Every structure is written in structure tokens, then in C-alpha cells.
Amino acid sequence: MERMVLEARRRTSRGSRAARRFRRQGLVPSVLYGHGDPEPLLLDAKEVERLLGKSAGETPLVDVKVEDRAPETALVRDVQHHPVSRKVQHVDLLRVEMTEKLDTTLPVLLEGESPAVKLGGILMHMNEEIEVRALPKDLPDAIRLDLGRLEKIGDAIHVSDLEIPDGVEVITPGRITIVTVQAPSVAEKEEGKAEGEEEKPTAAEPEVIGKEEEGSSS
Template sequence: MSVTLKAVKREDHARSTTRKLREGGQVPAVVYGKEKESKSIAVDSIELIKTVRDEGRNAIISLDIANDTPVDVMLHDYQLDAVKDELVHADFYIVNMAEEMDVAVAVRLEGEPTGVKDGGVLQQALYEVQVRAKPNQIPEEITVDISALDTGDILTVADLPKAANYEILDDTESTVVTILTPTTNDDVEGIDNEQGEPELVGEAQTERNED
């Protein structure tokens, strides 16, 4: 099931026109796909952000382009203004609902490990995995229960939940989570400093000229 997002065609690519679009709450964007002609469009910034937050990064979006035929797309990439923290451009990829595609899917940990309760430190090495599935069968996230993990235990890609409608492409031996036993306070601080969670798939980049 897809969610609808309204869009308008963008004919004028002048910098002044693009700036006015952004000032009016619109985001200039491009729609493209395999053997498909690319189109320049604009969508409402708030509506796009709301759609991604409510439906997930891999949501199927029915792009309702004014005076044109709606198309099923996924948000492929986006750029942010690093200073204003505002959307400045978006790329939408036209999907074929009958064909499998490869996308990044977040890994969500559930539960408090036994080893952490006993003083161990959780270290997550992998925050997302590559998944192959048809567009309408892509999981929003892959959840794994880590409650039973004890100090010294390692959870790998092979331990992640399986499903018939998607395939995880990462090396099965890749480490997802480790429960470590720190020996000194310095070890604890070092581990904590290494655990910064990365930004979403298709990392937001600083503004680049897409006019």
C-alpha cells in the first residue's frame, strides 16, 4: 500500500525561481527510473518530511504530479542545508512493483541483554543491512531480541530474523552486536565514544546545486 504525495512540474530551473520555491515551503526534486525519462518537480517540504516520518524511509509513495500520470516512487536521496537544517533537494526513484530491489533497512534492538544487567557494555557494530525484496515487501525495520545475550556473546547477521518475502544480503558472519566486559573506566569511556549511531540510509548531505 502506498501513500500519496502531491507534486507539480518544475519547468523553470533558474536559481531565483528555485530560491522562491524553497522560500514558499516547496522542495525542488527529480523523478527518475530505469528506462524512464527524468522529470523536474517540486513537493511540499513539510508533507515530504511527514510522509517519511510516518511511513518510513523505504515507503512506497504514489507521486501525484499535477496534469500528469501518478507514479510509484521511493525517496532515493535528499540534501539538507547544513546551516538551516532544511531540505533543499530530493531524488525520487520510480519503482517496478513486480521487480526486486536492494535497499538499506534499519536494525532495531529489543530488550536489555543479561550481560548488560551484569555490568557488561553493549556495542552495536551494524545499524542497517542490505535487503533484497519487492518494493511492497520491504520491511520498515528488522527487529531482533537481544535479551538473552550474555557478556562475551556476539550476535551476527546470521542471527537476524528471516522472512520468505525478503533476503538479507550482508555477510552472515558480520557482527551486529557484541556484549563487552570493560576492565577499566578508560575502556568504558572508549567504548561509549565509539557508539555514535550514524545518520539514516542515503545520508543527508550538505547543500549542492541541483538546480
């Protein structure tokens, strides 16, 4: 896997006011952690956007170079975006050892077209990622799934059906459904059921009424 080098510099100022000032300067606050003390950093916003654009929907490994130090391999663990502008607000970077297996999630990317959908079925993407364990060198960017395997309405592809590269151990149970094609009426029923569960009110907690203490006046 080709890794991008991400230049970084140490961050000494903390707090939301400092973070806003850095962002106005085109910098993104970040933290590099794991295998040592957490280290606050600043990244170039354009370089971060380029990295995320290059690995959209994937789990990128990068070489983080902090000023005059030798590059350290890290996994982009979490990215926070502004709720309106969607600009990157903060990035978490996890140091990794190339000889040490790590647990992470990988996106499942859907490719091609399903014959069952052409027959009128509705494609239901039930789970968009899986948990895996692998050495950094064996970690793929994503797991790809060919929708052409869904030939009939009712067909489904489970975790156990995915094509997993050598050296990668899947943690997610094999019975979990990744994608399925359902008849329109069934799909609408499932969506309505899911919405109903989300909107179902929580039962009120019963009020506990204590007994009056003996000898108390009425």
C-alpha cells in the same frame, strides 16, 4: 505496506537561486528517476516532513502523483538536509516496478533491553543497516532486533541471526556483526583503536628526484 500519496508538480526552473526561492515558498526540489528520463519535481515541504516523520529510520515507498498523471510507486532513495536547520533540502525518488526486485538498504532497529547491559556490559551497535533484495510488495520498513537475546557479556548478533521476512534476500554477508555487548575495558579499547585509525597520518609520498640529463653542465 500502506503507502502515502505524495502530490508533486513539475519543476521548470533550475539552479541554486531557484531552489532557494522554492524553499522559501514551502516547496522541496526533487527528482523522480528510473524507468524513464529523470524528472525535476517540487514537493510540499510539510508533506515531505510528514512522510519522513511517519517512516523515521525506515525506507518508505510512496505513490507519487505528478499533477494530472496516474500515481507512480517510488522509493525514497536519498534525502538531503540543511547542515544547521536540518530542514529537508532535496529528495531523490526512484521509480519502481511492483514485479521487479530492487536492491536497497534497510535499517536495523534495536528493541527491548539486553540482560548483558544490566550486568555492566557496553552495547556496541556495529552496523545500523543491511543490504537486501526484494519485490516492492515484500520490502519491510525495517528489520527489528530484540536486544533481549544478548544475555551475557561477549554475546553478539550477526546478520545471519536476524529474523528476515519471507521474500527478502539478504545481500550483506552473514558474518557481519550488527550488535554486541562488551566489557567496559574492551569497549574503551575498541573505541580508542577506531579513533587512532581515523587520526593516523597518511605517510608522505616519497619525492622523486630525477637524474640530471647526460651532458648537462654542473
